[in-house]
Structures are given as structure tokens and as C-alpha cells.
Amino acid sequence: MADNNPADTIPEMQQDAQDSSNAPAASFDTEKLRQLIQQLEAQSLSRDPGLSKLQREEAEERTAVHEFWSTQPVPKSSEVVVADGPLHPPLAPELIPKVPHPLPSGMEWCLVDIDSPNEMNEFHDLLLNNYVEDADSMFRFNYSLEFLRWALLPPGFNKDWHVGVRESATGKLIAFISGIPVDIMVRDKTIRMAEINFLCLHKDMRSQRMAPLLIKEVTRRVHLVGIFQAVYTAGRLLPKPVSTCRYFHRSLNPKKLMDTGFSQKLDGTQLAKLVSSLRLPILTSIPGLRAMRKGDVSQVRKLLNRHLKTRYDVLPVFRTDAEIAHWFLPREGVITTYVVDDAEAPGKLSDFISFYSLASSVLKPAGVARSKGAVRKPHGVRPQTTHATVNAAYLFYYGTKTDYGVSLTEEEKLACGGHKKEKALVKEKENALIGARLTDLTRDALILAKEAGFDVFNCLDMMDNAMFTRELKFGPGDGYLRFYFYNYSSRSVPAEKIGFVML
Ligand SMILES: CC(C)(COP(=O)(O)OP(=O)(O)OC[C@H]1O[C@@H](n2cnc3c(N)ncnc32)[C@H](O)[C@@H]1OP(=O)(O)O)[C@@H](O)C(=O)NCCC(=O)NCCS
Incomplete structure (x- = not known):
């Protein structure tokens, strides 16, 4: 699995700690001071009213700590990528877990059957009430059932990539993530990838580190069929956009x-x-x-x-x-x-x-x-x-x-x-x-x-x-x-x- 694969980069904090353990005290202090100045600069930049929304987000990202993404095979935000290629080679089958990652108690994994009208209604309702909103929470995407079927059942789809989480006590669908297979050409290379979409957590389940569990589980399922790359989009800034x-x-x-x-x-x-x-x-x-x-x-x-x-x-x-x-x-x-x-x-x-x-x-x-x-921005x-x-x-x-x-x-x-x-x-x-x-x-x-x-x-x-x-x-x-x-x-x-x- 990706979070402990051999090619994972060492998170920045650990790297700093390793470097500084052998360094003289003065250089340790200098390094800490440099980081502090960088953080202060980024903080004051991110508050600068003259900056665009995009510049502010980028300034904030310079000092953001990514507990999850720093363990994943993605470039760091500070990295300047100079060549294209995978960050780790295909994983040997024995390194890919055969069973799902455990969930917190009271929750269980499920598959959402896109052909089942009942399950589709549940999935549709989860998105209708909890999916992407604009920054001021005035609008929320309202995908139709037919649209979701179109998006999730293309030729070659894999039903094991329509992953949900249910509350054990009530059976209620509280989270979802999906993938579909796609051949993506990046410059001169064509790569079989999973296109990951519809990551959604019920509003009551937010800020509990559930998103990383969903991402890791869909990744495991994608790995199981021998695919080791994925493409995804998000409005928010994560490490590290290609565009x-x-x-x-x-x-x-x-x-x-x-x-x-x-x-x-x-x-x-x-x-x-x-x-x-x-x-x-x-x-x-x-x-x-x-x-x-x-x-x-x-x-x-x-x-x-x-x-x-x-x-x-x-x-x-x-x-x-x-x-x-x-x-x-x-x-x-x-x-x-x-x-x-x-x-x-x-x-x-x-x-x-x-x-x-x-x-x-x-x-x-x-x-x-x-x-x-629900967290709503004042408007x-x-x-x-x-x-x-x-x-x-x-x-x-x-x-x-x-x-x-x-x-x-x-x-x-x-x-x-x-x-x-x-x-x-x-x-x-x-x-x-x-x-x-x-x-x-x-x-x-x-x-x-x-x-x-x-x-x-x-x-x-x-x-x-x-x-x-x-x-x-x-x-x-x-x-x-x-x-x-x-x-x-x-x-x-x-x-x-x-x-x-x-x-
Ligand atoms: C996106 C969503 C699942 C994140 O849930 P959350 O409760 O805010 O986040 P969690 O506490 O579970 O997890 C936080 C981690 O997930 C990452 N994360 C949050 N949103 C993400 C996204 N859209 N894509 C990838 N990673 C994301 C965060 O960066 C963080 O990792 P980090 O510490 O390494 O930075 C949730 O806000 C949601 O359902 N939003 C509405 C639908 C939506 O916006 N979906 C994403 C469409 S791109």
C-alpha cells in the first residue's frame, strides 16, 4: 500500500530532524529561525488584502502540514518537478493488502451497487446533501441519478471501485469515493490510471481523518488490479497540482x-x-x-x-x-x-x-x-x-x-x-x-x-x-x-x- 511503500518520500519534518541531529547547534538554530521567518512571511502574505484568492492559498500552502499527503507518493508543494515519471514502481502483489483498512468502530465498508435503484437513491441523497459547495455555501452540486450512472458505469468500469461507508447501527450511507479506469496521456507517455471522483463525507463525519481512509481504500482496490497511478481534481490546494x-x-x-x-x-x-x-x-x-x-x-x-x-x-x-x-x-x-x-x-x-x-x-x-x-462561512x-x-x-x-x-x-x-x-x-x-x-x-x-x-x-x-x-x-x-x-x-x-x- 502506498502509505508504507518503499518509494515514499520522508516527510519534511522527519528529514529536518535527521539532518539536524548531526549538525552543530548553531546551524540547527539557524535552520529553525529560517523556518520561523518563512512561516511568518507566509502568514502575513496570506493576510495581505492585495493578494488574489489564488495567491493567498499558495502562500498558506507554503507552511501547511499535510499529515496524510506527506506520506503519499505525490510531490511536495515546495518541490519543482523537472522530469515526468512514477514516484514508485508497481507494487509486488504480496505487498498489497487483501482486506480493507480497518474503519473506526461503528462503521463498515460497503460497495454501492450503481444498478440498484435503492442504493443509487442513497448515494444520490448523500451527494445532494453533502457534496461540493461554493466558498460561501450558497450552492451545492446536484448531480442527477442518470448523470451518476453515466459517470460511474463507463465501459470497463469496476464495481469494486464504488466504495461506500455505512454506519453499522443504522446502515446509513455516510461516505463514498469512486474510481473508473482511464488511459491518460501525459506528454508522450500513455498510462492506465484510475480517475478518482465523488469523494464525499456526510457533514457530521467531517474533520475526523476519514478522507484519508477512503483514499487509501480506493487506492488499495486500484492496486489490486495492477494500476498504480491515479488522476483527480479538487478545488482546494493539495500537494501538488500538475495544473x-x-x-x-x-x-x-x-x-x-x-x-x-x-x-x-x-x-x-x-x-x-x-x-x-x-x-x-x-x-x-x-x-x-x-x-x-x-x-x-x-x-x-x-x-x-x-x-x-x-x-x-x-x-x-x-x-x-x-x-x-x-x-x-x-x-x-x-x-x-x-x-x-x-x-x-x-x-x-x-x-x-x-x-x-x-x-x-x-x-x-x-x-x-x-x-x-455543517460549517458555513458567514455571508x-x-x-x-x-x-x-x-x-x-x-x-x-x-x-x-x-x-x-x-x-x-x-x-x-x-x-x-x-x-x-x-x-x-x-x-x-x-x-x-x-x-x-x-x-x-x-x-x-x-x-x-x-x-x-x-x-x-x-x-x-x-x-x-x-x-x-x-x-x-x-x-x-x-x-x-x-x-x-x-x-x-x-x-x-x-x-x-x-x-x-x-x-
Ligand atoms: C472532501 C472531504 C471528504 C474532506 O473531509 P474532511 O472531513 O474535511 O477531511 P478529513 O479530516 O477526513 O481528512 C483530512 C485530510 O484529507 C485531505 N483532503 C481533504 N479534501 C480532500 C480532497 N478533496 N482530495 C484529497 N484530499 C483531501 C486533507 O488535505 C487532509 O489531509 P492532510 O492532513 O494531508 O492535508 C469533505 O470535506 C467533503 O465531503 N466535502 C464535500 C465534497 C467535496 O468537496 N469532495 C471533494 C471533491 S474534490
């Missing part, structure tokens, strides 16, 4: 977003101006745009894999048509995919774009519907709203052929005067074509999402999204999503080179 992406939001229903407190309060005139500036065309603009069908699956697979491989540094590899059919064929209230019939090549597709549906519950003011033990004026949810569409994957076969004229080649400059010009032309096409595709996706009743369209500044967010009037949000690898040290990846979307 940090920012959320962007495109309002489709400004009044509802304002009424629910999702966006800033405006007076009547300001709101009218905003509504008019955000108005979208009634009809989509791309000829041949239509909902994806079964017969499109293998073309979508080729388009997507090529787009991902040519554009990004971290990407999933879709090996089979079954995976594409699962992830992309439209499912009402879950995933929407539109393809474009190529006008110049009958029977061929030129592009596709997809988005998934994930509502957020609008939370009641403190004290009205809170479960015991100023809460809007009075009758809306129960904000319906959000999240951009998923896209692909386009618009950059295929870009070449230079003889004059352009001459003007370049060398291979390097020619390559740069080809790249520039490809980027311009992709930027323009993605802008049109996403504008049409916004129109379709609005028509389908979504209130907001969200994306991260990952993939080529920065090419269209400004023009299509997406605004930066205050949320970030960090990408992490378990047992894989990777040089950091800029947001625009992340080509992997996690639900």
Missing part, C-alpha cells in the same frame, strides 16, 4: 442568476443593459449542425483523439467506439453532443461539440435546512429566491477538422526564410482557424443550451477555451480546479495544455 484551471461562466439567464445570488445584484437599468449585451442569435449559424447519432461514433472518436493529441499535453485516449458511444451519445438531462455534417464531403463530419448538464441546488439561508455539524445578504436550482451546462469535449492540411504558399515560405519560421507560421494559421471555428461552434452550443433551459454555460480556461471565452462573453469566476496525479510526478502543465475534462 490549475479557472472557471469561466457565460450567463444565459442573467435575471435568474442575479435572483439566486449566482451573480452580482444589479438595478433595473443595469440588468436591462446586461440582458441586451448577452443576447444571443435565435438560430444557430453552422450549416449541417445536428445532434450526434450512433452512426457518428467512430468519426467522433477519430476527430476527438486527433484534436486532443495535436493540441494538449494531458489527455484521455479513447481506444474504442464503445467508450465514445458511452461518453458522447446524447442522454437527456446528462450529455448533449452536436456534430457537423461536412458540406464538402458527404457522409463525413467536420466538427463536434458537447456539454454536460449539472445543476446546483440553491441553498437556503443558514439555519433553515442545514444538517448538524452577507442572501437573496430571497424561489428558485431551487441553477441549471448549468458544462463544456465537455470538442473536435474540428478546420486545421487539417494547412500549408504555406511559395511566397509565404520565401518570406519565412527558414524551416523554424515556416513551422511557426503554420501553427499561427492553424490557431487562427481553430479559434474562429471553436468560437462559432461554442456560440451555437450556447444558443442550444439556452433553448434547452440552461441558466449558465460553464467552462475552465483549459483546452483551447481561451480562444473564444472573451468574444462569447464568458466572465472569470472565483473558482479554480486543480488537477493532480497520484504516484506520477509531472512537470507542471499550463491550463491551455490540459485536454482532460473531469465531471
Whole structure:
């Protein structure tokens, strides 16, 4: 198991203690003083009102102690990763425990059967009442049952990776964590990983070091099938992100977003101006745009894999048509995919774009519907709203052929005067074509999402999204999503080179 595997790094504190035991007293004092100064600097930095939320979190992280993560195969926050590769080799089968880690008394491990309506309802309710909230506890993700089935039952799923914890006395589901298998390409290497998601603890169970037990248990189960790497995302800063992406939001229903407190309060005139500036065309603009069908699956697979491989540094590899059919064929209230019939090549597709549906519950003011033990950040004026949810569409994957076969004229080649400059010009032309096409595709996706009743369209500044967010009037949000690898040290990846979307 990872927490006592041979490649684990020695936690910083232990290392310091070992180093200092042989050192003269003066250098020990100097070292302690250096640490103290660093801590004070980080503390005062983290209180500096001039810092952004991101900078404050990073300042705090410099002195954070990670009792659990410091024992795991992940880089330390202070480490500068200079090469990619696993932190420990595959574990010999005899080193992987065959039975689950013990839980505190009164709790027991269980599997959640995603095919059982009763168990799915329990799991759905756990998330509905306890899953991710925004920083002000005004909204909480509200994954639908169909969405959860889609997310957890892809081809090759492993039912042993749908791990729950129940209260022994009542049988109540109080915690969950899951994994699904995924092939992830990190630069030039493709690695079989577990994609870990839906880590959730009932609010009454927080701050009792249960999360490490869940993480260790799903890790053990993943190890048992010979997989030793994982990918996961979190809003919070842990050791150590491979990339940090920012959320962007495109309002489709400004009044509802304002009424629910999702966006800033405006007076009547300001709101009218905003509504008019955000108005979208009634009809989509791309000829041949239509909902994806079964017969499109293998073309979508080729388009997507090529787009991902040519554009990004971290990407999933879709090996089979079954995976594409699962992830992309439209499912009402879950995933929407539109393809474009190529006008110049009958029977061929030129592009596709997809988005998934994930509502957020609008939370009641403190004290009205809170479960015991919930920690709520104080918040100023809460809007009075009758809306129960904000319906959000999240951009998923896209692909386009618009950059295929870009070449230079003889004059352009001459003007370049060398291979390097020619390559740069080809790249520039490809980027311009992709930027323009993605802008049109996403504008049409916004129109379709609005028509389908979504209130907001969200994306991260990952993939080529920065090419269209400004023009299509997406605004930066205050949320970030960090990408992490378990047992894989990777040089950091800029947001625009992340080509992997996690639900
Ligand atoms: C995330 C959650 C399970 C953490 O539970 P908790 O009671 O706050 O934390 P615990 O006391 O059990 O464990 C603390 C350890 O877990 C780690 N941890 C907390 N949240 C984590 C996350 N999202 N991913 C990985 N590790 C996490 C902490 O860093 C800490 O380890 P450290 O001491 O090495 O830093 C809980 O807050 C929760 O269910 N939140 C709502 C859902 C959610 O945010 N899920 C995560 C989605 S990414």
C-alpha cells in the first residue's frame, strides 16, 4: 500500500530532524529561525488584502502540514518537478493488502451497487446533501441519478471501485469515493490510471481523518488490479497540482442568476443593459449542425483523439467506439453532443461539440435546512429566491477538422526564410482557424443550451477555451480546479495544455 511503500518520500519534518541531529547547534538554530521567518512571511502574505484568492492559498500552502499527503507518493508543494515519471514502481502483489483498512468502530465498508435503484437513491441523497459547495455555501452540486450512472458505469468500469461507508447501527450511507479506469496521456507517455471522483463525507463525519481512509481504500482496490497511478481534481490546494484551471461562466439567464445570488445584484437599468449585451442569435449559424447519432461514433472518436493529441499535453485516449458511444451519445438531462455534417464531403463530419448538464441546488439561508455539524462561512445578504436550482451546462469535449492540411504558399515560405519560421507560421494559421471555428461552434452550443433551459454555460480556461471565452462573453469566476496525479510526478502543465475534462 502506498502509505508504507518503499518509494515514499520522508516527510519534511522527519528529514529536518535527521539532518539536524548531526549538525552543530548553531546551524540547527539557524535552520529553525529560517523556518520561523518563512512561516511568518507566509502568514502575513496570506493576510495581505492585495493578494488574489489564488495567491493567498499558495502562500498558506507554503507552511501547511499535510499529515496524510506527506506520506503519499505525490510531490511536495515546495518541490519543482523537472522530469515526468512514477514516484514508485508497481507494487509486488504480496505487498498489497487483501482486506480493507480497518474503519473506526461503528462503521463498515460497503460497495454501492450503481444498478440498484435503492442504493443509487442513497448515494444520490448523500451527494445532494453533502457534496461540493461554493466558498460561501450558497450552492451545492446536484448531480442527477442518470448523470451518476453515466459517470460511474463507463465501459470497463469496476464495481469494486464504488466504495461506500455505512454506519453499522443504522446502515446509513455516510461516505463514498469512486474510481473508473482511464488511459491518460501525459506528454508522450500513455498510462492506465484510475480517475478518482465523488469523494464525499456526510457533514457530521467531517474533520475526523476519514478522507484519508477512503483514499487509501480506493487506492488499495486500484492496486489490486495492477494500476498504480491515479488522476483527480479538487478545488482546494493539495500537494501538488500538475495544473490549475479557472472557471469561466457565460450567463444565459442573467435575471435568474442575479435572483439566486449566482451573480452580482444589479438595478433595473443595469440588468436591462446586461440582458441586451448577452443576447444571443435565435438560430444557430453552422450549416449541417445536428445532434450526434450512433452512426457518428467512430468519426467522433477519430476527430476527438486527433484534436486532443495535436493540441494538449494531458489527455484521455479513447481506444474504442464503445467508450465514445458511452461518453458522447446524447442522454437527456446528462450529455448533449452536436456534430457537423461536412458540406464538402458527404457522409463525413467536420466538427463536434458537447456539454454536460449539472445543476446546483440553491441553498437556503443558514439555519433553515442545514444538517448538524455543517460549517458555513458567514455571508452577507442572501437573496430571497424561489428558485431551487441553477441549471448549468458544462463544456465537455470538442473536435474540428478546420486545421487539417494547412500549408504555406511559395511566397509565404520565401518570406519565412527558414524551416523554424515556416513551422511557426503554420501553427499561427492553424490557431487562427481553430479559434474562429471553436468560437462559432461554442456560440451555437450556447444558443442550444439556452433553448434547452440552461441558466449558465460553464467552462475552465483549459483546452483551447481561451480562444473564444472573451468574444462569447464568458466572465472569470472565483473558482479554480486543480488537477493532480497520484504516484506520477509531472512537470507542471499550463491550463491551455490540459485536454482532460473531469465531471
Ligand atoms: C472532501 C472531504 C471528504 C474532506 O473531509 P474532511 O472531513 O474535511 O477531511 P478529513 O479530516 O477526513 O481528512 C483530512 C485530510 O484529507 C485531505 N483532503 C481533504 N479534501 C480532500 C480532497 N478533496 N482530495 C484529497 N484530499 C483531501 C486533507 O488535505 C487532509 O489531509 P492532510 O492532513 O494531508 O492535508 C469533505 O470535506 C467533503 O465531503 N466535502 C464535500 C465534497 C467535496 O468537496 N469532495 C471533494 C471533491 S474534490
